[in-house]
Amino acid sequence: MMPNLPVAVQPYTVRDQLNKDYRGTLRKIADIGYKAIELGPPPEGITVAEQKLLLDQLGLKVIGCHTSLEQLESDPDSVVDYLEKVDAEKYVALSLGFESKEDLLGKAGKLNEIGTRLSRRGVQLLYHNHDWEFRKFDGEYILDILLRETDPCHVKMELDTYWVHRGGLNPAEYLLKLRDRCPLLHIKDAEAGEEAFFAEIGEGVLDFHSIFQAAEEIGTKWLVVEQDLCRRDPLESLAISYGNLTK
Template sequence: MKFPIALQPYTIREELKQDFLGSFTKVAEIGYQAVEAGPPPAGVTIDEMKAHFDELGLQVMGCHAGLDQLTDENERKALVDFLELFGARYVALSYRFESREAVLEAAKRFNAVGGALRERGIQFLYHNHDWEFNEFDGESALDILLQATDPELVKLELDVYWAQKGGVDPAAYIRKLKGRCPVLHVKDMEPGDERFFAEVGEGVLDFAAILAAAEDIGTEWLVVEQDACRRSPFESIAISYNNLSRMGVAAQ
């Protein structure tokens, strides 16, 4: 059971503001093979980013984007051009639903975006938080969404921390997603009522079960993300990467 390990750079967002390219050097030095990152900020060109990543041997495996960005034809084209340049395959999106009707309406838009992305060889992913496990008429918003979307056009980037916080067993939920969850967001949860974010392997989540389930359903990537850290974010992402390596699941 081996997975390539990527980092979601939201974890080091403040560090990126200070030194965009240098921060990715540190990410590569830790051992990460890829990041889930979009185009660079003002002051850094796409060509400069590409040259730096090539030098580091660091991939871009995908990025996150907003629905308006993905719906606008020109903005979507610019983003996909960036992803193609870096050899990336995924675009993930998060959303919020207040009713069953809102889920069904979003599902139509997600199918349309997923179809447009698929024409360019990019897979659309939905990234959950905990609120997708709220129920409407006895069904969770996420279950409704998965049923209402085309499984080829809309796949899932399941975030295991948010699934646990939403009240489900992440490993059991993953097993429902065969062929539909190519990317897993991994972070851990501290014990106690606060349920604060923790480095992978340092909290209460059962990663042995989670990773076994991910292997069984065909998950391709693990993406480390930690929304907030009690220590230096670079220290946190190193702990997560090293713990995954010790678990024997980090592809070299």
């Protein structure tokens, strides 16, 4: 299953462990073999300089971070400043909910404004989907409308394979629609059955051979392992996913 693309990790998977032991958990992530991470500013008591020193010691490169619309509207420069301080690849991702088509169109306009502003400082705005973007307004998928109404230069995707699957679509097929517009890809697997609970990469039903092939074809730069919920210790889940990816 080994993809040709580099693999990073989204530490939301180990959020509880990070809250208890920030440094130790990052060390365990590095020990698994991950070399890159999607990571925001450190918790209280740790400076960004200290965080950067720790990441350098562990050989973990920051590829970007997640934030909120509120943060990007009120103080986008602080997000960019952080990415510059940790010498990150400059990607900023966010997720949104949509109450109506009017709400969707209004938020698409905001994303265009923010994306344009971020691009002036060399940062790429990404939209991260869940499954609710595969509901429809006027017979059209919310995500399709969002993609059409946003500038492909300033608003790109961090598609999530699990949530596309939960939305009832084929992740590889949807990826192929996103040529040059999905630099980061969140890879998650799903168990068989109606619940479609989260699974470690390679332990579920998603066809990652076709997903990786599509990702390479459309110009994806990074695969990012994330698992929202785990049936075992989350660090063990991250290790299983990494092991399966590197077999």
